[in-house]
Amino acid sequence: KAGVTQTPRYLIKTRGQQVTLSCSPISGHRSVSWYQQTPGQGLQFLFEYFSETQRNKGNFPGRFSGRQFSNSRSEMNVSTLELGDSALYLCASSPDIRAEKLFFGSGTQLSVL
Amino acid sequence: AQRVTQPEKLLSVFKGAPVELKCNYSYSGSPELFWYVQYSRQRLQLLLRHISRESIKGFTADLNKGETSFHLKKPFAQEEDSAMYYCALGATSGSRLTFGEGTQLTVNP
Numbered sequence: 001k002a003g004v005t006q007t008p009r010y011l012i013k014t015r016g017q018q019v020t021l022s023c024s025p026i027s028g029h030r031s032v033s034w035y036q037q038t039p040g041q042g043l044q045f046l047f048e049y050f051s052e053t054q055r056n057k058g059n060f061p062g063r064f065s066g067r068q069f070s071n072s073r074s075e076m077n078v079s080t081l082e083l084g085d086s087a088l089y090l091c092a093s094s095p096d097i098r099a100e101k102l103f104f105g106s107g108t109q110l111s112v113l
Numbered sequence: 114a115q116r117v118t119q120p121e122k123l124l125s126v127f128k129g130a131p132v133e134l135k136c137n138y139s140y141s142g143s144p145e146l147f148w149y150v151q152y153s154r155q156r157l158q159l160l161l162r163h164i165s166r167e168s169i170k171g172f173t174a175d176l177n178k179g180e181t182s183f184h185l186k187k188p189f190a191q192e193e194d195s196a197m198y199y200c201a202l203g204a205t206s207g208s209r210l211t212f213g214e215g216t217q218l219t220v221n222p
Contacts, residue, residue, distance in 0.1 A: 003156075031208050043199065043212035056209045090157065092208070099145060099203035099210055100164065104157040 004105035012111045018079040021108045025093030032074040037088040086112045119213035134185040134216045136200030145203035146183040152196045190220045
């Protein structure tokens, strides 16, 4: 069974640009959540989607958004990039809405110059 | 508000020595607690969860509600245990996790 796949693996953008990150969950998993990982703040929850509906949102500005498609694939978008958005963005999937079966992807490393 | 504290950023032990990684949490409801591990150049993966009371790779963790702790223990550390360990607290609904800042464990030969 293929694991959680995140694309692209690396991204370099400049301030003010926007970026879209993609996540393909494990087959059969309906829940996708996103986390931001930085050396200073650690792992912080961004949002969670289940059956195309956003169920939870973390404490991030409105520049961070996401969506989930009918095949459970998810995208997150960051607009008007700032230097502080440089981070590893992790996607996790689970069969249902419970936290006990989360599987993480390798992440997308975003660098904002 | 949910909060997880891992007081040690770095922990170094010798092979064969006991190891304990500390985790304290703050949560008003009934907690769901997990330990995740990230080995070098690998993805974050679940090590164990309190609800299953299992032992994985020799590691155990006991939930102490009185002390609001969920410390990870292993009686005899191995070099392959060297990794970053994260304690995480789950919400009562949904798959949202609140992570601690992590403890980098190094097991020296």
